[in-house]
Amino acid sequence: MTSQVGRGSSDSPGDVLSNPQCPTGRLLDRIGTKWTSLAVRVLAEASPQEVRFGELQRRMPGISQKMLSVTLHNLTRDGLVTRRVEPSVPPRVHYRLTELGLSLEAALAVVRAWAQEHMPEVDRANELSSRSGPTDS
């Protein structure tokens, strides 16, 4: 979902969503990624407690180690999550939301509330156009 112009046009970037003009696009590119929002949610629920890698994986049913790793790495790079390695063997790694991450969670909570409240209507609309669209009557 990151910039790319297409075939061989090697000059003008032309990307709108991932350019500084539109912070929203760039943000959505990140939280729109499959597991990010769920990870933030789980970490927020535990906050201010830290959560270990394996525990996170258990609380995010279906996620693979790779994707959890990648997701956490991205969140850490973005300053939304802190990573603390406990020097033991085997090593334990703990994650926690930063202040910034918590503030994002607040915004996500709004989105979640909308989803909870309105997704049924969206589903309804989909079913309606499934019927009246193809066949009509």
Next chain:
Amino acid sequence: MTSQVGRGSSDSPGDVLSNPQCPTGRLLDRIGTKWTSLAVRVLAEASPQEVRFGELQRRMPGISQKMLSVTLHNLTRDGLVTRRVEPSVPPRVHYRLTELGLSLEAALAVVRAWAQEHMPEVDRANELSSRSGPTDS
């Protein structure tokens, strides 16, 4: 971003984000799509005025006809946008946000506000880990 199990396993669905349990995931799958949020934004700015296809395209620099078409189609299917065809030649098609669409815009506005306020910090964090990560000092 929609369900898929992997190689040839043809049985268990296993997808977590696009299942009814997590409306948020399903919503993010939609608004996280490259042009959706911008389209909603532009339509919201014009609301309650309608906006024509070409006008929309002009207000969304960089979008192709195809992607605009697809995006609007999805929004319409989801009940977020209405589509009105003016029976003339050449035909003119007008789009407008529904009430549902407007309510979504409200949620998106919160996300936008967060992005405006905090993306710089995110960028800063990225630059920091670009330097201290690789090299350290």
Next chain:
DNA sequence: CCGAATCCCATGAGATACTG
């Protein structure tokens, strides 16, 4: 226990060309 590396498929999305 944590996660990096590799492989591989399904999908998103741009370019282009064609219809009513």
Next chain:
DNA sequence: CAGTATCTCATGGGATTCGG
């Protein structure tokens, strides 16, 4: 003008496997 169809490439993300 609005929209569809086709082709193509870059990316997301799952399975699996190796390393510390």
